[in-house]
Amino acid sequence: MPKRLPYDVIEAWVQLTRAQQSLRQKIEADLKRAELPPLEWYDVLLELDRADGGHLRHRELFPRLLLAKYNLSRLVDRLAAQGLVRREHCEDDARGALIAITDEGRALRRRMWPVYETALNRYFASRLSQADIKNLNCILALLR
Amino acid sequence: MPKRLPYDVIEAWVQLTRAQQSLRQKIEADLKRAELPPLEWYDVLLELDRADGGHLRHRELFPRLLLAKYNLSRLVDRLAAQGLVRREHCEDDARGALIAITDEGRALRRRMWPVYETALNRYFASRLSQADIKNLNCILALLR
DNA sequence: GCATAATTGGTGCAATTGCAACAATTTCAC
DNA sequence: GTGAAATTGTTGCAATTGCACCAATTATGC
Numbered sequence: 001m002p003k004r005l006p007y008d009v010i011e012a013w014v015q016l017t018r019a020q021q022s023l024r025q026k027i028e029a030d031l032k033r034a035e036l037p038p039l040e041w042y043d044v045l046l047e048l049d050r051a052d053g054g055h056l057r058h059r060e061l062f063p064r065l066l067l068a069k070y071n072l073s074r075l076v077d078r079l080a081a082q083g084l085v086r087r088e089h090c091e092d093d094a095r096g097a098l099i100a101i102t103d104e105g106r107a108l109r110r111r112m113w114p115v116y117e118t119a120l121n122r123y124f125a126s127r128l129s130q131a132d133i134k135n136l137n138c139i140l141a142l143l144r
Numbered sequence: 145m146p147k148r149l150p151y152d153v154i155e156a157w158v159q160l161t162r163a164q165q166s167l168r169q170k171i172e173a174d175l176k177r178a179e180l181p182p183l184e185w186y187d188v189l190l191e192l193d194r195a196d197g198g199h200l201r202h203r204e205l206f207p208r209l210l211l212a213k214y215n216l217s218r219l220v221d222r223l224a225a226q227g228l229v230r231r232e233h234c235e236d237d238a239r240g241a242l243i244a245i246t247d248e249g250r251a252l253r254r255r256m257w258p259v260y261e262t263a264l265n266r267y268f269a270s271r272l273s274q275a276d277i278k279n280l281n282c283i284l285a286l287l288r
Numbered sequence: 289g290c291a292t293a294a295t296t297g298g299t300g301c302a303a304t305t306g307c308a309a310c311a312a313t314t315t316c317a318c
Numbered sequence: 319g320t321g322a323a324a325t326t327g328t329t330g331c332a333a334t335t336g337c338a339c340c341a342a343t344t345a346t347g348c
Contacts, residue, residue, distance in 0.1 A: 023157075097326085
């Protein structure tokens, strides 16, 4: 039997959801207006861009991206179809698939960032003080 | 030209997203384990349950639920197919569609709540102090 | 009053997702 | 070593979503 939840808690959860969703929608809308692909693509490209050698195993990439494993296969299919990533063989594990970013992939990520940054600034950062940001980080860190 | 975003801000945004998504996934998983429908259904049923007369116009319901308008039509289709809501004619506006909750709908919502509450308590409330909750509410309120 | 615009809600079709099951390895117990 | 179990990544199919567009009705300008 759970303790009955205080109203505050429910409200915090609802606000957390609404804030995240509506921010995300706004950012996605700005990307689309600039004829750029969705945030999800950005996330993949960023992880690969940062990764040593510009490539990662499927299983290394997966946990950084809140999505289901079967969706990663297909997301990679789409990125590969656009020439943004390339599948490569994994030397040490014949099951494994390396996903490598291409120059086009890196270039696209660089073009996406200014739009993303501007949106994040407009809809998020500009409404919060530095202290708010810091507090938010501390509180959210407790949820991991 | 945007001011360059401090790292803190990006981290806060990433954490906001991860916290929300992973919480949501866990709650959904618990609902599914209990053989209950998704949170989205709960949201609709709750709004209707609370509403005066147990019914709302499509357009009243819509803004309370972060989803696209065409999706609401189809969500209502699914709920109606399960007998949880009923479509009724709107007297004053022949375009309008009233969506009314049924007794089955109210009963389902009541069965869902304990699972939802327990999950919210386990994954969210139990990890935060009352002060954290209050702060979180204040900060997120700034984003609306 | 009447044509035009805006609102309200829905639909066909293509793309994406979720689920369950799968093949191909690799790891582990013994 | 060898067979059972676990890991890694993929796929077929059904359900859901996004996009563009539509039909019906109501509001508005003149």
